[in-house]
Amino acid sequence: MIQSISSSVRPRRLAFGVSGRLRRCYSPNPFFAVSEEVREAVHSNKPIVALETTIYTHGYPYPENVALASELESIVRINGGVPATIGILNGVAKVGMSPEEIIQLASSVGQASTLKLSRRDLAFATGLRLVGKSFHGGTTIASTMILAHAAGIKVFATGGLGGVHRGAETTMDISADLTELGRTPVTVISSGCKSFLDIPKTLEYLETQGVGVATFADGREGKVDFPAFWARESGVRSPMVLRDEVEAAAVIYAQHQLGLQSGLHFANPIPAEAAIAKAEIDAMIDEAICQADAAGASGKDNTPFILNKIKELSGGKSLAANRALIVSNVKRGALVAGELSKLEGAREDESSKGSKSIRISHFQVSQENNTAANVPSTLYADLAPPPPPPSDPHPPAKVLVAGSLALDHTCTFTPLPSSPSPLTPQPRTSNPATITQSPGGVAHNVALTLHTLGIPSLLHSYIGPDPAGPALLTHLANAGMRTDAIHTLRQSRTAQYVSVNDVKNDLVLGMADMGIIESAGAAPEWRPEVPEGVDWLVLDANWMGGAQRAWLRAARAKGVNTALEPVSVPKAGRVFALGEGEEAVPVWPDHVLDLIAPNRDEVLAMHAAARGAGALEGKGWWSVVDALGIGDGGARSRFERVCGGALVDEGVPQCAVQLLPFAPVVLVFPALEVDPSEVVSVNGAGDTFLGAMVARLVLGGTVESAVGFAQGAAVETLRSRRAVGEGVARLKGTGLGEGIMERGGRGFSMERRKYGVM
Structure with a gap:
């Protein structure tokens, strides 16, 4: 298989992990489409930030959701990145949705055919198109990670992470976001998990899944708390602390160089001016949980019920905080993706000085001494020759x-x-x-x-x-x-x-x-x-x-x-x-x-x-x-x-x-x-x-x-x-x-x- 790429070069190592999913993103697929802008950005090593769509289909009403989508994509572009909004439209998973596609998805809010899609739902939402059933869908953190990884995107910015619910030892109510982080190598940047969840158990579960967790210091010295969405502090220390985007990019780069197939979660505290004090939000959460228990709101109905009650109890203050933190996270994601792009480019240039290098899709095969590769043969099982990187599609302007x-x-x-x-x-x-x-x-x-x-x-x-x-x-x-x-x-x-x-x-x-x-x-x-x-x-x-x-x-x-x-x-x-x-x-x-x-x-x-x-x-x-x-x-x-x-x-x-x-x-x-x-x-x-x-x-x-x-x-x-x-x-x-x-x-x-x- 390698010889079909170059008969004279035998691979020494893989600089980036290779998987069947990564390969298929450039093959014809009736269920999966990557925009030309995102494809070109992946090939050119431009900074890319994945954006989810559940926030538009199940978080904000139309047309406010369209305005938010445009704002978040604009923030990515202003900070030097390429936005890749991800969702399901008419049974096709889209990575890098056009404005028209975003409007079509966002305007379908409340329709029975518009679904909230996690990992378990992707095959249903896409496959049933073959038998005449067409669905739209907003992707959660878990499903967005899957589709982002399939397109070669490494950084994903969102609002808040799902977690372990209180009482999960009996209900087993644990968000699929956490297990996805344990098996998909995408970095998720959020403002932590909502504080009505069990934050200590959430961090413990992430540790079990092998997920690296860190919090941006945001100017603070010493140890810092893992944030609690609306509040900057949770009372639980963060496992690791990142001083800035440069450090974050270095961790992501090392994660992919080592071939680790788990994700990373970087918590970005809500901006101080938009935060709700921990004591204040905790009191609202306790009241909301009591009302949820009294109303019998459990399972998938629990989180929407509690969020709605917190909105009422805060007089709408929680909504303003929601918007402020997602904007902050998307900006942070764009800056991290930019630093990662610089780091990968610099390391690639450095390694190419002492080795011959072939650029293949978004992974690299390098050869130094023409010796046999000291890499498990299973790594090459899915390595089929992908299409070559496109030449510059734009000839010199006349x-x-x-x-x-x-x-x-x-x-x-x-x-x-x-x-x-x-x-x-x-x-x-x-x-x-x-x-x-x-x-x-x-x-x-x-x-x-x-x-x-x-x-x-x-x-x-x-x-x-x-x-x-x-x-x-x-x-x-x-x-x-x-x-x-x-x-x-x-x-x-x-x-x-x-x-x-x-x-x-x-x-x-x-x-x-x-x-x-x-x-x-x-x-x-x-x-x-x-x-x-x-x-x-x-x-x-x-x-x-x-x-x-x-x-x-x-x-x-x-x-x-x-x-x-x-x-x-x-x-x-x-x-x-x-x-x-x-x-x-x-x-x-x-x-x-x-x-x-x-x-x-x-x-x-x-x-x-x-x-x-x-x-x-x-x-x-x-x-x-x-x-x-x-x-x-x-x-x-x-x-x-x-x-x-x-x-x-x-x-x-x-x-x-x-x-x-x-x-x-x-x-x-x-x-x-x-x-x-x-x-x-x-x-x-x-x-x-x-x-x-x-x-x-x-x-x-x-x-x-x-x-x-x-x-x-x-x-x-x-x-x-x-x-x-x-x-x-x-x-x-x-x-x-x-x-x-x-x-x-x-x-x-x-x-x-x-x-x-x-």
Whole structure:
């Protein structure tokens, strides 16, 4: 079996434990699915934190549970980790659930088909799908550990650990969490077990199971108590103490290096500001237990009854403590996973200096002297050659798109039969509507268009530490797009956009909160970075004027072509708005803009801004306009032949021509002839147009040849509710010519640029 991996290398040792479960996580399995993000994180040794779902299905109501799920995933990401939310959806165990899957599971709270699943329940919840019975399920600590281990995840953060119930010597009521810790090598970080359990017996049982238990000192010196969930002290000393995450990572690393098949439990005391004093919570627990005994609440009904009574007796204080401790534990888990990732990487680099090494899935086979391995042969029984680690799925970017990544809310007016306004929503009152949410933002839409058309691109944007941010990141990852240039700003909100459409799906009103982009570009330490190898920079006007000009200068310094999407009438002229001491936007041949793509209202706004900034008065601007040779007498008739009298009366072509000194190609996004019955949404059509234009130009096309292709892509978006229509994918390769990687050229060259308004 080893020889099939490498005929010339005989294994000296296994650096990580191998089991059949570990192997199967990369084999086709109808009951088990690992997200691409989690797979890639395991292969790349990124920090990963497993998150359970019983807290969402049996702990919090909908939609509060969705908000908590988004918050916990965001905490993992903010602290450098990859969240892996684990649950059962339609009879399939999911590791790394998407936002949509989490919402589907969380919204099923209270349904008979939504189960609380421990180890014993997994086969039932998944296997019965084969006979037409479909179940959702929230995973407990025990089942989450099993599925996390099967996916190669070593760190799991949760709220509280199950334990030995009081009176277990007669009832035998012992949580399956404890036995699972004795046989599954995953580290569980929690705030200890709830103090209505028998904590001394719980620790004794964990010792019997061979589980290492320690408590984070959290700044305290000397011996510390094992925590009691709501209280930082339990009156029972912790078996071991960890000073910080570095020590925790060292213990986990040693546990796996030794091949120990039991887990670890690291107790993280509840934050002091959220804790309930031991005497206070003990009094509540005693009263709750008395009431449980009187009500006959035993077995699986005991814990929910007691928790509900404690909530009542504490006046809701216990709920606030619950949330504070789970947030604290997830943050601690992300930091521990980060330290473990560093340690494993450093040790692997160190060992590779004196030995040859083959990386196989998430374990390592090393060979030092080509001697026989001094390892029991049973360790190799399940070692079948897994698929090789994937190569980098993202080729070097050809286009950098910088600007907004936002959560779009689309509100389409759906009038009642008796509505006095059958076509357009009425102002200053509530209107019936269909409201949908989707990823958006101008830069995102352009980048997604490029990605859909097969052009390697990189989106540079920002998100906040709120539920929308991680949801958008997950969307990008699921779409196969790069996320390494998406940055989190701790004190900002993720961008959001609300569009209100009439019954024909024409935009009535749009509201945009893009302050995160504006604040990012205004930060004193902010500097634009244009990666090597990029051919185009596409910029959206959500950046303030100074930041736009900084991006354009950085791109021009590297010989990169530039395009600007003006975004909206209020923002279109920002590129001309100068701060004190700033230089004006330069004109041909020193221009920093190569292409702009405004609609007719935006081109008027850009012209007004340029005029207001005095940019239309310089000698350089006059010399370029004069060189165009447009005489006063024949200009109107020529413009009318191209775009009709109405646009000439508005001054659209005249203003566009006067912008040519700043950008030698001005594409005024045209009206498209589409059957109104085919129009589903107007959102994103202009962004798709620009993305498709740049895609064609990257591959060496001319502006003239690209316009028709870009119009076709925009029409596909008009026919879709998505920011980039599903039909755009069908255009990949159609009209784009040869593939970019085969051409190897820079596409739209300086020599082929010329003045033009289209």
